[in-house]
Amino acid sequence: MGKIISLLNHKGGVGKTTSAINIGAGLVELGKKVLLIDLDPQANLSLSLGIPRQPNTIYEALRGESELEPYTIRENLDVVMSTLDLSGAEMELINEAGREYILKELFEPIKDEYDFIIIDCPPSLGLLTLNALGSSDYVYIPLQTQFLALQGLAKIKQVIDKVKFRLNKNLEIGGVIATMYDSRKILNRDVVETIKKYFGEKVFETLIRDNVSLAEAPSQRQDIFNYNRNSIGAQDYMNLCEEILQRIEAEGK
Ligand SMILES: Nc1ncnc2c1ncn2[C@@H]1O[C@H](COP(=O)(O)OP(=O)(O)O)[C@@H](O)[C@H]1O
Numbered sequence: 001m002g003k004i005i006s007l008l009n010h011k012g013g014v015g016k017t018t019s020a021i022n023i024g025a026g027l028v029e030l031g032k033k034v035l036l037i038d039l040d041p042q043a044n045l046s047l048s049l050g051i052p053r054q055p056n057t058i059y060e061a062l063r064g065e066s067e068l069e070p071y072t073i074r075e076n077l078d079v080v081m082s083t084l085d086l087s088g089a090e091m092e093l094i095n096e097a098g099r100e101y102i103l104k105e106l107f108e109p110i111k112d113e114y115d116f117i118i119i120d121c122p123p124s125l126g127l128l129t130l131n132a133l134g135s136s137d138y139v140y141i142p143l144q145t146q147f148l149a150l151q152g153l154a155k156i157k158q159v160i161d162k163v164k165f166r167l168n169k170n171l172e173i174g175g176v177i178a179t180m181y182d183s184r185k186i187l188n189r190d191v192v193e194t195i196k197k198y199f200g201e202k203v204f205e206t207l208i209r210d211n212v213s214l215a216e217a218p219s220q221r222q223d224i225f226n227y228n229r230n231s232i233g234a235q236d237y238m239n240l241c242e243e244i245l246q247r248i249e250a251e252g253k
């Protein structure tokens with residue numbers, strides 16, 4: 001059955017969107033069928049992949065005006081896009097009964113069509129993020145290997161624990177992804193050690209290195225495998241995807 005993964009960190013610029021796109025594309029390379037969900041009103045994921053404006057986006061679906069209507073980027077890779085309209089959803093849905101479960105319901109009819117559904121969360125811990133967590137099997141937390149990487153993490157953990165207790169018993173921290181790693185910088189190495197002390201085994205062995213191709217690919221509306229499959233960025237995300245599959249298989253959840 002399909003696994004649902006949320007990329008979460010309420011800080012911006014830590015590699016959520018880059019990881020959502022390239023984990024998704026990497027899993028497709030490994031023969032999986034993937035649906036990407038852009039749940040950020042900034043719509044960086046949709047823009048980075050050059051998705052043409054769809055009549056119905058994640059916003060219309062959350063408002064109950066449409067089903068989820070995935071757009072096919074290429075074989076085995078679909079996306080439900082976002083637009084700035086989504087920024088209104090948190091307020092508009094505030095009085096809706098079962099408002100934390102809207103996304104989960106939307107996934108019901110389609111989730112078995114995919115091996116993975118990957119959700120790119122907004123940089124906040126509001127209703128959109130609660131919907132992501134309420135529907136997910138796993139949360140992955142990308143952390144930039146910089147000073148203050150762990151700042152605010154207690155809050156994320158608290159939210160995840162509450163969601164697990166109240167909304168979704170199935171939810172687990174599936175992994176922590178160290179991003180934008182530069183091995184030449186002692187600080188980066190120290191931060192990885194600190195992250196490992198805090199999260200232990202949850203931290204993926206694969207470090208996502210700082211790599212210019214990862215930053216350039218969105219300007220060409222491509223994932224890293226289409227943009228430059230020989231880059232370090234493509235290697236790192238491929239290794240991460242292999243680790244993800246091994247980990248999920250080992251858990252047998
Ligand atoms: N490993 C990396 N190496 C170089 N640049 C990166 C890397 N990961 C992300 N970036 C760049 O850093 C910026 C923030 O990344 P992004 O994935 O958009 O973060 P978030 O979604 O958490 O806000 C983007 O410009 C992105 O292209």
Ligand SMILES: [Mg+2]
Binds near residue numbers: 018040
């Ligand atoms: Mg983002």
